[in-house]
Amino acid sequence: MSRAKLYTVIYVVLFVLATVQVVVEQAGYLEESYWMAFWAIMVLSAVKAVVVAGWYQHLRWEPRSVTTLMLLGLLGAVALTVAASYSIL
Template sequence: MASDSIKLYSLVYAGLVGLAVLNYVLFEGGLDLAYDISFVGTMVIAVLKTALVVAFFMHLKWENRSLTYLMVLALVLTLLLMSAATYSIT
């Protein structure tokens, strides 16, 4: 059993390292991509890395769905507050 969890965490870690390398390649790898494409790619990679960390290292994958929905609600409300604060600055 412990060996299975070590394999799982190792795979997740390798995925995080792979995504970090891909992020580096988008900006510094000499692909000569437009900034907008690199920015969108970086945001997608950031979401994937966050999902991996939250699901596996914070053990949200094995929690009740109600806790997952609560975390998603907190994220949505935080984003709404951030957007409201952005537009309220004059």
């Protein structure tokens, strides 16, 4: 697959995931079940972050130590987001 086709497919995947996130928020799931919507958005965000880091930041071709460091940063961001969600409630 050529690079332009690959990047187009990745763009479409990211666009669809972002659209699903907006639908989850706008459909009223946040009022019905806050935690279900929260985790759905968190999972979609994590998938998008992995796709962006893997292809657009070229982590797919980096040594595993760099990938591990990035995953630790992602884990820290998730932990801070969860902590912030408790302060909202």
